Amino acid sequence: MQTNFDIAAQFTSSREGLYQNNRFDAGNWTSGVMGQGNLVGTMRGISAPVMVRWLGDASMVTTAVMQAITEDDFTAIARALYWRAVNGDQLPSGVDLLLFDFAFNSGVARASKQLQRVLCLDAPQIDGDIGEDTLEALLHVPANTMAWALNDRFRRRLQDDVGVASDGTIGPVTLQAVQAQAARLRVLIYAVASQQEAAYRSFRGFAQYGGGWLARLNARVDAAIRLLTAPDWT
Known part of the structure; x- marks a missing residue:
């Protein structure tokens, strides 16, 4: 089946903001729990826990790493962890x-x-x-x-x-x-x-x-x- 990933990813990317760091948002903490782990923020809709999953090591996820997430990084993470997870190519x-x-x-x-x-x-x-x-x-x-x-x-x-x-x-x-x-x-x-x-x-x-x-x-x-x-x- 022909994939619509590029269209879907463009839609999602256009609705996500750039870097934010809100201590009252669990997605900004590497643990996914407010007050636990490191407060590093989110970028392009990629949360800190998702970045931990992507890199495989919480110690690698820093504020600088989050701020450096590019559009290409967003696309790779979105395809691997979300599009494939919902079997998008077969829908x-x-x-x-x-x-x-x-x-x-x-x-x-x-x-x-x-x-x-x-x-x-x-x-x-x-x-x-x-x-x-x-x-x-x-x-x-x-x-x-x-x-x-x-x-x-x-x-x-x-x-x-x-x-x-x-x-x-x-x-x-x-x-x-x-x-x-x-x-x-x-x-x-x-x-x-x-x-x-x-x-x-x-x-x-x-x-x-x-x-x-x-x-x-x-x-x-x-x-x-x-x-x-x-x-x-x-």
């Missing part, structure tokens, strides 16, 4: 960017398990590993099975997209329009996005940072839909 266009950016922003396991839950996999298959079972489900799980995961605003957005009354109820008329327009993957994108929104709203920092998180989600969904409908979009 449908649009779904790949949606999963990758949320994984980079909020964790690979959370992003992968959300997808598996939306696909209604059995409990033992919801393991955060996007392997054969998940990829098979991506091909065959019908829209009505995934519709449970849509929140109200994405139900209405889906209905607007397929040209039916946006009443927020996914019934036979909406599902028939989805089938007629081959919009099953659009349902999947909106369903996963609904779960990503729920996760953001559950985070402790939502009151302070939620506006930015939801703006990033909206941009992520728009980019995913563009990729879905125009796979060569840049």
Whole structure:
């Protein structure tokens, strides 16, 4: 399958800042716990614990090392630790960017398990590993099975997209329009996005940072839909 990594990485990079050093952010500490390890900051969205994982030795991760993370470093880390971790090359266009950016922003396991839950996999298959079972489900799980995961605003957005009354109820008329327009993957994108929104709203920092998180989600969904409908979009 043709990879969209460059497009996804560009999207993510454009939403991450440069160097910051905030002692009240656990991602700025090499241990991943506030007050433990060394306070070295973050750069281009690469947290201190991720840099420890990348270099394999916490003692190597210093403020100077974090400040020196280049765009090429970002790309290498993003491909190895996030894109490959969500099996991005095997995901449908649009779904790949949606999963990758949320994984980079909020964790690979959370992003992968959300997808598996939306696909209604059995409990033992919801393991955060996007392997054969998940990829098979991506091909065959019908829209009505995934519709449970849509929140109200994405139900209405889906209905607007397929040209039916946006009443927020996914019934036979909406599902028939989805089938007629081959919009099953659009349902999947909106369903996963609904779960990503729920996760953001559950985070402790939502009151302070939620506006930015939801703006990033909206941009992520728009980019995913563009990729879905125009796979060569840049």
